[in-house]
Amino acid sequence: MKIYHTGSGILIQHEGQYFRSAKGLTDLINRDGLYHALLRELVYLPVVEDAGHILEKELLPPIDRQEIWAAGVTYFRSMEARMDESRESGAAVFYDQVYGAVRPELFFKSTAGRVAGNLEQVNIRADSSWNVPEPELTLYINSRGKITAYTIGNDMSSRSIEGENPLYLPQAKIYERSAALGPCLLVLPSPLDPDTQIQMEILRAGKSIFRESVSLGRMKRSLAELADWLFRGCHFPEGCYLMTGTCLVPGDGFTLLQDDIVRITIEAIGTLVNRVGILGIPNVK
Numbered sequence: 444m445k446i447y448h449t450g451s452g453i454l455i456q457h458e459g460q461y462f463r464s465a466k467g468l469t470d471l472i473n474r475d476g477l478y479h480a481l482l483r484e485l486v487y488l489p490v491v492e493d494a495g496h497i498l499e500k501e502l503l504p505p506i507d508r509q510e511i512w513a514a515g516v517t518y519f520r521s522m523e524a525r526m527d528e529s530r531e532s533g534a535a536v537f538y539d540q541v542y543g544a545v546r547p548e549l550f551f552k553s554t555a556g557r558v559a560g561n562l563e564q565v566n567i568r569a570d571s572s573w574n575v576p577e578p579e580l581t582l583y584i585n586s587r588g589k590i591t592a593y594t595i596g597n598d599m600s601s602r603s604i605e606g607e608n609p610l611y612l613p614q615a616k617i618y619e620r621s622a623a624l625g626p627c628l629l630v631l632p633s634p635l636d637p638d639t640q641i642q643m644e645i646l647r648a649g650k651s652i653f654r655e656s657v658s659l660g661r662m663k664r665s666l667a668e669l670a671d672w673l674f675r676g677c678h679f680p681e682g683c684y685l686m687t688g689t690c691l692v693p694g695d696g697f698t699l700l701q702d703d704i705v706r707i708t709i710e711a712i713g714t715l716v717n718r719v720g721i722l723g724i725p726n727v728k
Contacts, residue, residue: 444478444482444631445457445628445629445630445712446505446628447498447505447627448503448504448505448506450501453466453467453471455481455485456494457481457485461490461491462491463488467507468506469508472585472592472628473586473681473682474585475585477591477630478591478630502625503560504558504559504623504624505627506558509679509682509683510551511551511553511596511622511685512551512683512685512686513551513579513596513598513616513685513688514547514548514685514688515541515549515688516541517547517669517688518688518689518690547664547669549673550612552621552686558622558623559597559620560624560625561625562718563620563623563718564717565621565623565718565720566599566618566619566621566719567720567721567722568618569721569723572603572698573601573698574600574602574699575599575698576597576699576705576707576717577599577691578595578641578642579597579688580595580596580639580659581593581596581624582670582684583628583683583684585682586678586681586682588670588674590634590670593628593629593631594624594625594712595624595626595714596623596684596715597622597624598622599622600615600616600621601614601615602615620722623715623717627712635666635711637658638658638659638660639658640657640658640659641691641709642655643706645706652697653693655691661690662690666687673685701719702720704716704718705717705718
């Protein structure tokens with residue numbers, strides 16, 4: 444079952460049909476047993492015949508008033524990449540320690556107003572010389588700390604800024620349109636299969652310059668573990684979103700350019716597509 448957030452309301456897709464819900468997104472998803480609750484409600488909801496047109500013209504990121512948080516160094520490849528970018532600053536050892544630690548790395552990523560949706564622009568910073576997308580399974584966790592839905596996230600990262608000093612992490616990760624979510628929320632009756640594949644492709648001038656995929660089962664930590672740690676320190680009355688880290692990191696010689704296209708696909712959810720823009724004017728030499 445999929446939930447689409449649009450300019451004219453909520454559409455729920457189930458078994459080839461689309462239904463319209465009169466509820467707002469938060470009221471719809473912030474409850475336990477979401478899949479079975481929606482299943483019971485579908486019989487009372489009107490069928491939408493022009494769903495294709497609505498999704499083409501009015502699709503919004505699947506977020507309401509929630510915050511987005513993110514987990515780092517949850518895959519071995521991510522640890523390697525973060526260590527590589529931080530060797531000159533002397534901070535590489537910290538990422539190795541986090542990968543093996545009991546406590547995960549968790550950080551605030553974005554407010555809802557800064558989030559890009561499917562087919563919208565994400566940004567790289569003009570004062571960063573090394574920029575990458577990070578494709579991540581993203582969880583919707585309700586106000587009681589239960590994982591009830593999944594979406595696709597793009598955690599845009601300024602690796603040159605973070606590499607200078609780990610204290611610059613907020614500037615490397617948190618800025619306008621540094622996060623994208625979409626195209627929908629996937630709601631399942633049971634947890635997502637760990638064999639699910641996540642794929643990222645980057646296009647430049649219409650040509651594929653990067654394409655790799657990985658199983659979500661390569662993640663070192665469980666999804667429930669990450670959710671539990673996040674809720675130990677914060678209360679989220681409307682639930683929250685948690686990006687769970689990435690194993691797909693382009694090589695050290697790669698950086699995003701303006702007008703690149705990033706395509707992130709997770710089986711069963713769909714594909715999140717974003718064009719790259721540049722935020723700000725360089726002022727750091």
